[in-house]
Amino acid sequence: QSVLTQPPSVSGAPGQRITISCTGSSSNIGAGYNVHWYQQLPGTAPKLLIYDNNNRPSGVPDRFSGSKSGTSASLAITGLQAEDEADYYCHSYDSSLSGSVFGGGTKLTVL
Amino acid sequence: QVQLQESGPGLVKPSETLSVTCTVSGGSINYYYWTWIRQPPGKGLEWIGYIHYSGNTNYNPSLKSRVTISVDTSKNQFSLKLSSVTAADTAFYYCARQAHSRFDPWGRGTLVTVSS
Numbered sequence: 001q002s003v004l005t006q007p008p009s010v011s012g013a014p015g016q017r018i019t020i021s022c023t024g025s026s027s028n029i030g031a032g033y034n035v036h037w038y039q040q041l042p043g044t045a046p047k048l049l050i051y052d053n054n055n056r057p058s059g060v061p062d063r064f065s066g067s068k069s070g071t072s073a074s075l076a077i078t079g080l081q082a083e084d085e086a087d088y089y090c091h092s093y094d095s096s097l098s099g100s101v102f103g104g105g106t107k108l109t110v111l
Numbered sequence: 112q113v114q115l116q117e118s119g120p121g122l123v124k125p126s127e128t129l130s131v132t133c134t135v136s137g138g139s140i141n142y143y144y145w146t147w148i149r150q151p152p153g154k155g156l157e158w159i160g161y162i163h164y165s166g167n168t169n170y171n172p173s174l175k176s177r178v179t180i181s182v183d184t185s186k187n188q189f190s191l192k193l194s195s196v197t198a199a200d201t202a203f204y205y206c207a208r209q210a211h212s213r214f215d216p217w218g219r220g221t222l223v224t225v226s227s
Contacts, residue, residue, distance in 0.1 A: 036213040038214070044219075047215075051211075051213045052211070052213070057215065091213070091214070097171070098172075099169060100146070100161075100214075101158065102156040105155040
């Protein structure tokens with residue numbers, strides 16, 4: 001069981017908006033540690049998608065956005081496209097474990 | 112830009128030690144933290160541990176008794192050793208640069224299978 005909790009799957013039609021939640025606790029997200037998001041396309045390595053809660057690396061479309069509040073964070077994707085079909089993981093630091101923790105991952109299906 | 116490439120044996124026997132190396136190109140290994148992450152086929156990501164170029168390390172408590180991460184700055188490489196492996200250690204092993212707590216970039220990963 002992962003320290004950060006994500007829904008196993010979400011789906012949406014092309015053009016729609018979806019959100020993926022990442023729920024933590026007072027020893028990680030709730031303690032103020034940053035949340036990062038990674039996109040893993042089929043058969044490839046994860047790639048940084050959002051860093052420090054709501055920042056996009058160069059080259060990431062502005063259709064992707066992140067937010068954080070309390071002990072949770074969210075990833076939103078607007079204008080859903082077929083190429084967005086992938087697994088998405090959240091990541092933060094946990095003071096109880098003194099190390100990085102990941103969410104269990106969410107599989108996005110574009111209908 | 113910085114690129115990372117993992118290299119490993121592909122197949123390791125149960126109870127033996129798994130060894131994987133990450134070669135950093137396009138930049139120096141100095142001044143950053145470097146991390147190992149693994150992913151069993153079809154499952155999620157697990158942080159294994161990191162090393163600073165100075166040699167300082169931090170490991171996942173669940174793996175700490177079996178993990179050693181080392182760095183060779185002269186070769187721009189860092190390595191992972193995982194001892195007493197079982198089938199549960201079969202996974203894709205990824206290396207990544209750790210900066211300001213985020214992992215970027217990542218290597219392409221190498222699959223290590225534990226089987227007799």
